[in-house]
Amino acid sequence: MSLYIRDDTVDELAKQVQQATKAPNKTEAVRRALLNELERARKAIPLKDRIKILQDGVRAMGEDDRNFDMKKFTDEQWGGI
Secondary structure (H helix, E strand, O other), X not given: XXXXXXXXXXXXHXXXXXXXXXXXXXXXXXHHHHHHHXXXXXXXXXXXXXXXXXXXXXXXXXXXXXXXXXXXXXXXXXXXX
């Protein structure tokens, strides 16, 4: 799917980003810009809130199995090497 920009100002900005980042085309330039902006927005979430999200996800997995043998499990995955 190709990218068509109807706004002349946005098109010019995309060209400038393409040149500045040496992107092969405007679509790649816009992709990079959007990824960078998304990363910046994600980093805007305070660290304590990001940690809470991770902790909640870990808790949702359930309790630890105290009898789990990681060495045995790893050996089995590697075929007993």
